[in-house]
Amino acid sequence: MSSLPPSHSPVAAPRVGVLLVNLGTPDAPDAPSVRKYLAEFLSDRRVVEIPPILWQPILRGIILTTRPKKSAHAYQQVWTDAGSPLAVITRAQADTLQATFGDDMMVAHAMRYGEPAIGKTLDTMIAAGCRRILVAPLYPQYCGATTATVVDAVNAHLATLRWQPALRFVPPYHDDAAYIGALKTSIEAGLATLDFVPDVLLASFHGMPERTLHLGDPYHCQCRKTARLLSEALGRPVDVAFQSRFGRAKWLEPATDAVLTDLGKAGQSVAIFAPGFAADCLETLEELAIRGKEQFTIAGGTQFAYLPCLNDGAPGQKMLETLIRRELAGWL
Numbered sequence: 423m424s425s426l427p428p429s430h431s432p433v434a435a436p437r438v439g440v441l442l443v444n445l446g447t448p449d450a451p452d453a454p455s456v457r458k459y460l461a462e463f464l465s466d467r468r469v470v471e472i473p474p475i476l477w478q479p480i481l482r483g484i485i486l487t488t489r490p491k492k493s494a495h496a497y498q499q500v501w502t503d504a505g506s507p508l509a510v511i512t513r514a515q516a517d518t519l520q521a522t523f524g525d526d527m528m529v530a531h532a533m534r535y536g537e538p539a540i541g542k543t544l545d546t547m548i549a550a551g552c553r554r555i556l557v558a559p560l561y562p563q564y565c566g567a568t569t570a571t572v573v574d575a576v577n578a579h580l581a582t583l584r585w586q587p588a589l590r591f592v593p594p595y596h597d598d599a600a601y602i603g604a605l606k607t608s609i610e611a612g613l614a615t616l617d618f619v620p621d622v623l624l625a626s627f628h629g630m631p632e633r634t635l636h637l638g639d640p641y642h643c644q645c646r647k648t649a650r651l652l653s654e655a656l657g658r659p660v661d662v663a664f665q666s667r668f669g670r671a672k673w674l675e676p677a678t679d680a681v682l683t684d685l686g687k688a689g690q691s692v693a694i695f696a697p698g699f700a701a702d703c704l705e706t707l708e709e710l711a712i713r714g715k716e717q718f719t720i721a722g723g724t725q726f727a728y729l730p731c732l733n734d735g736a737p738g739q740k741m742l743e744t745l746i747r748r749e750l751a752g753w754l
């Protein structure tokens with residue numbers, strides 16, 4: 423540092439950085455905060471592929487005037503003293519990895535929508551000396567609406583920089599032995615706490631418009647492959663359903679709510695879990711554990727269990743460490 427001319431901007435010692443990225447969540451469980459979040463999320467052309475000239479009037483005129491109040495009510499059911507579950511858990515995942523890797527490496531987290539924003543977090547990492555950054559989109563199954571939009575946002579920020587860091591991305595891990603093994607351990611631990619043996623194990627993945635499958639998005643096939651490998655690892659069948667339908671288009675089927683209703687009517691017991699979510703969030707805690715249970719019970723079902731996501735538990739953290747160490751080869 424001492425050899426730099428006085429006019430030279432300060433240069434931190436070089437480090438490797440890891441950036442975990444998840445979807446994002448509102449700042450508070452109230453309608454204005456949810457509106458701000460949904461406006462950013464649903465304006466992403468990777469998420470809603472309708473041309474903006476047609477979509478923006480629908481978004482601004484209908485969706486953002488009606489949905490925020492309803493969604494805020496849903497967020498209130500799952501909000502914690504520390505904040506939105508997705509934010510709390512993602513932060514804990516990054517903090518635990520930071521402790522694992524130690525101070526030679528910097529572990530940060532960011533959200534694709536809302537805070538902490540990807541651009542600002544990359545700036546902080548670069549200012550701290552991260553000249554090599556590994557970005558880990560926390561989506562096991564690749565999807566244009568999730569993984570690709572993270573890659574787009576990171577690259578868009580790099581396009582604004584004079585001095586770019588070297589960049590790598592953790593690839594989708596839907597069939598990785600470390601991921602399947604972590605799911606198996608976590609699901610078996612969850613099943614061991616139940617006072618019944620479920621007739622059906624149901625893996626619920628976030629849905630997508632069906633047309634994305636026909637357009638070549640590998641998401642559907644990767645969800646199916648995860649379920650098949652998990653079924654082989656557990657040594658028993660795993661059924662698949664897709665949740666959280668949004669809008670009027672046809673989405674991937676079968677729909678989770680319809681499957682739960684059918685299982686309730688048939689008098690079958692169920693343990694449901696969401697392997698596509700790295701962290702519990704609105705879509706798992708409210709849609710599955712609360713509303714899904716209601717749908718199942720109203721249909722006549724009696725034995726229902728929701729098993730948590732990998733979150734910041736030991737199996738999930740070990741898996742993230744394994745994936746990250748592998749992708750850092752030659753950098754550490």
Ligand SMILES: C=CC1=C(C)c2cc3[nH]c(cc4nc(cc5[nH]c(cc1n2)c(C)c5CCC(=O)O)C(CCC(=O)O)=C4C)c(C)c3C=C
Nearest residue numbers: 445446447448469493508565567568628668698703704705
């Ligand atoms: C895990 C993968 C996800 C895919 C694929 C995905 C696609 C997708 N989602 C919407 C619309 C909404 N999703 C919402 C919440 C939400 N979605 C994911 C993940 C995926 N989405 C997560 C982790 C969350 C939870 C965020 C949280 O704060 O806990 C919402 C907001 C909530 C609501 O108003 O219902 C919407 C809207 C679309 C349209 C889409 C693909 C086209």
Ligand SMILES: [Fe+2]
Nearest residue numbers: 445628666705
């Ligand atoms: Fe979603």
Ligand SMILES: [Fe+2]
Nearest residue numbers: 642643644646
């Ligand atoms: Fe498929």
